[in-house]
Amino acid sequence: MKIKNVGVLGAGTMGHGIAELAALASWNVMLCDISEELLTKALNAIKENLNAMERSRDNCSAVMERIRCVTSIHEAVKSVDLVIECLPENLEFKQKVFKELDEVCAPDVILATNTSGLSPTAIAKDIKHPERVVVAHFWNPPQLIPLVEVVPGEKTSKEVVDKTMEWVKALGKQPVRMNKECLGFIGNRLQLALLREALYIVEQGYADVEEVDKSMIYGHGRRLPVTGPFCSADMGGLDIFHTISTYLFPDLSSASEPSKLMQKIVEEGNLGLKSGKGFYEWTPEMKEKMVKRRTETLIDLLEKDKKTDQS
Ligand SMILES: NC(=O)c1ccc[n+]([C@@H]2O[C@H](COP(=O)([O-])OP(=O)(O)OC[C@H]3O[C@@H](n4cnc5c(N)ncnc54)[C@H](O)[C@@H]3O)[C@@H](O)[C@H]2O)c1
CATH class of the missing domain: 1.10.1040.10 (N-(1-d-carboxylethyl)-l-norvaline Dehydrogenase; domain 2)
Structure with missing residues (x-):
């Protein structure tokens, strides 16, 4: 596997989790966001997560040392083999960023996007090397959900899809390969x-x-x-x-x-857990109980996966 250096654009919900996975898998990571403050927050979240996973202090500091933080996209992608873009879900913004990436990265650098559902063909529109643009759709939280959907655009090369599948496997995730793009992926x-x-x-x-x-x-x-x-x-x-x-x-x-029932609830300002009410009343106790139960169950499943892989 040639990929050694990875550029992660955006240190938000998805970006910091993917940076952690890449550093854990021994890649050097350039993590980019718009401010030092957001990057510090991301590093703290990564540390907290590594501690929760009961990594030893040595192991944790080795992982953290592999992550370098920068506030310029150009700086982040200067000498990487693969870029994973985790920026806000806005087609025009992603198109602009990919155009810049296409200009500054050598043609063999893979340009992956973590878009939740935008078309990779549309994201790669008007760039010189659309064959190296591919979706690598991680699920949230990326540290706990194994699935990564790998989706080619109309012009993506087979080699880029193959290499992205390999990269995802090397991260310890489960890549799922799509033959061609569709809304919402699988x-x-x-x-x-x-x-x-x-x-x-x-x-x-x-x-x-x-x-x-x-x-x-x-x-x-x-x-x-x-x-x-x-x-x-x-x-x-x-x-x-x-x-x-x-x-x-x-x-x-x-x-x-869209469902009229859900539309009415949303229009009343009830957005679920984050607003305190949705289909359920999200009291602080209920929130704590459900988040804990979901996290513990996801960790148990990962442990079971590991045992199944070893058997
Ligand atoms: N949150 C999820 O559950 C989820 C799941 C799968 C995929 N996704 C997709 O992943 C992508 C990122 O989502 P997210 O939830 O992590 O978003 P987020 O808002 O948490 O993070 C985006 C980050 O990008 C940074 N950013 C904005 N402009 C920038 C710039 N010019 N340079 C560098 N950084 C910049 C922001 O400051 C922010 O920290 C989106 O395409 C989203 O659809 C999200």
């Missing part, structure tokens, strides 16, 4: 298809919010860490799933607009 399409049906069940009065969540947590959700939809169908019997499809597909939501 993960968000599946997540939103599920949310659309959950909202529909509540809107039709078939069941309440808590019951829908319980049905997922204690039923289908129990299998999901082990089997995806195709493997689940294979294990359950394709004849059975085919028969269910004949009567259930026509009855499922095919809404092509």
Whole structure:
């Protein structure tokens, strides 16, 4: 693997997590944001996370030494093999940044974007070397969620996709390769298809919010860490799933607009955990309990993954 030096643009929610992963995997990282203050905040978050993962002090300081902070994008990408852009989700802004990157980076430097859903073809529009632009979509928090969707644009070369897949694997993550781009990639399409049906069940009065969540947590959700939809169908019997499809597909939501129920809640200023109310009342106790439970479960799953990989 040739990649030794990585430029991470943006030290926010995703950028600092990806910088941590790259430094843990022994790459030298140039981490870039607009102010020293934001960079210090990012470094503190990384340290806190390394401590939470119970890394030894030596190991933690070796990881931290591999991260250099800068406030200029040019400085950050001067001598790197791969750039991962984690800047705000705005197409025009990303297009401008990628044009600059294309001008200052040698043609063999991979230019990856962590966009949640913008088109890599659109991001690489009007640049000289669109073949080196690729999506590497990490999920939040990147330290705890293994998935990284690797998505080529229309002009991305196979070599760049291959190398990005290798890089993601070397970070200890699970890359998923798409053949071509589509809105929402794979993960968000599946997540939103599920949310659309959950909202529909509540809107039709078939069941309440808590019951829908319980049905997922204690039923289908129990299998999901082990089997995806195709493997689940294979294990359950394709004849059975085919028969269910004949009567259930026509009855499922095919809404092509956002849910009115969710729209009303959002318009009332209720945004979920961050505003204190959404589908649930987010008291400080509930917030602490759920965040802790989710983090612990994600760590347990990572530990299980490690054991499965070793066996
Ligand atoms: N937050 C998530 O859950 C999530 C998940 C997957 C993908 N993404 C995607 O990752 C990208 C980053 O998202 P985020 O949540 O980390 O955003 P964020 O707002 O937390 O971080 C963006 C950072 O970019 C910095 N920045 C802005 N302009 C800059 C410039 N000119 N030079 C250097 N730094 C600059 C900001 O100061 C900020 O720290 C977006 O494309 C987003 O869609 C986010």
